[in-house]
Amino acid sequence: MPHPEAPAGTLGGRRVLITRSADRAGPLAALLGSLGAEPLVLPLIDFERAADQPALDAALDALAAGSFDWLVVSSITTVRMLVEKAAERGTTPAALVPAGTRVATIGPSSRRILAAAGIPVALAPVDMQSAEGLVDLWAAAPARVLLPQADIAGPALRDGLAAKGADVTAVVAYHTVDYPARPELRLEAELPSAVGLSHPGSPRELSQSQTRRELDAGTLDAVVAASPSAARRIAATLLPLGRCRFIAIGRPTAAEAAALGIPVAATAQVPTPGGIVAALGTVFANEGNTR
Template sequence: MAGSLVGRRVLITRSADRARPLASLLSSLGAEPLVLPLIDFERATDQAALDAALDDLVAGAYDWLVISSITTLRMITEKAAQRGSTPAALIPAGTRVATIGPSSRQALEALGIPVTLAPKDNQSAEGLVALWTAKRVRVLLPQADIAAPGLREGLAAAGADVTSVIAYHTVDYPARAERRLAADLPPAVGRSTPAAPQELSPPQARRELDAGTIDAVVAASPSAARRIAATLLPLGRCRFIAIGRPTAAEATARGIPVAANAKVPTPDGIAAALGAVFANEGNTR
């Protein structure tokens, strides 16, 4: 199935730094990765509320910290640096950490933060809620301003006392330079940082789509699907690959046919979804 990716041109709708792991894998499989950033992230407007929540975290007020995205971890890394500390030092020994995806777990562990709970099969908010058994516990949940309520409500329904705070704002790319959340995270243990893939401008991406020279576009979030619907349609022969059911649902709601949904939100899972699409087409162009 990996052979079906040879020569395929795949557009990743993330910034180059966030697209590197997937782009590196696709290159190794013979594909040509391209990036077109559509969304970006800015620091939370209400820094006082965020700082107060982190002060309580450091003081041991929470039994659990739930990290639902890599971007949340970037926020914590930036906040730790501002305090002359490390992300691991912000989390007391008695506070357990839960997360959703393998990328977040790997980044947490690379920072020396052990993960107590993370879904293996359904790597989503629903998957974490399904595993949750801790009742009458205090949970800190830093999230994006546009985060769906499902995780917060699911944890609360399971018996947790959830404090939700806005960790960052999701904005159209590019974020304002003075507000952009861009703290560097270390590579996963045993992995080097791959080179940045080629980045397209929106006009370049439009010309490529019109010419039919992009084989697939990958969207990692519902907000990316919304931006694709607003800025890149029609996709022509380009196949839409979703990462996660919420992304696929958002694309479908906006009239974008979903060629495949990555079963696992990792570079390997996305490559497998791409490979399946092209293998089913007989690897013809």
């Protein structure tokens, strides 16, 4: 059955490269496969545990003690960190967040994963699913906020919340590194299952050399970047893309790609597998479904 956001027949036979590891690419790969496309994966970035574990542990101790009014979760990888930290403490992720602390997040995937972990989300943008969207939604009022995030996270979310009157404690939750992460440091806690995120099987994984040959032969129809860091890695390792279209998961990723000189064929309106499928469908429909 065609995805409601993808023009019928536009994805059949298309070969789409997802620049994530197979476990993180699963939901998008499953949806693409159900629509007749061939999903392929090339992991470009990975995640390691924060170097300063005492600072992270202290922040989580303060969270559990009720020192924060809000916990802001800006990525699924942050949820993975919470799952890992809960396991270290012999408890559940939900037990890390006291009843009096509300949780905000950015995207629907994070919201579903948090719910599956027993952590209800009180605030999340619907139309603009980004740091900017959450800041726009945030009520101007004093609040104590814990913001665990990547080491390379930009200041937009932290500064935006502070401008709304929040006292923001930002802490490094994990490090974004080139794939593969060092095995002894890789953040790999298994995420709880969530409705809409289950995915059978695994897509085929390409090596860098295989990907280069596919790009040179013109046999890849699109490449999907799910973060600005993925766009930077694509610029560093995969250019030129030739006839392969670059699809961005959201505006920050599209902006980073444009700054790096990568033409952006489409940007997903919502940062979900369905949003990416819709963007792909629009690109291929506009081309008259020709090769």
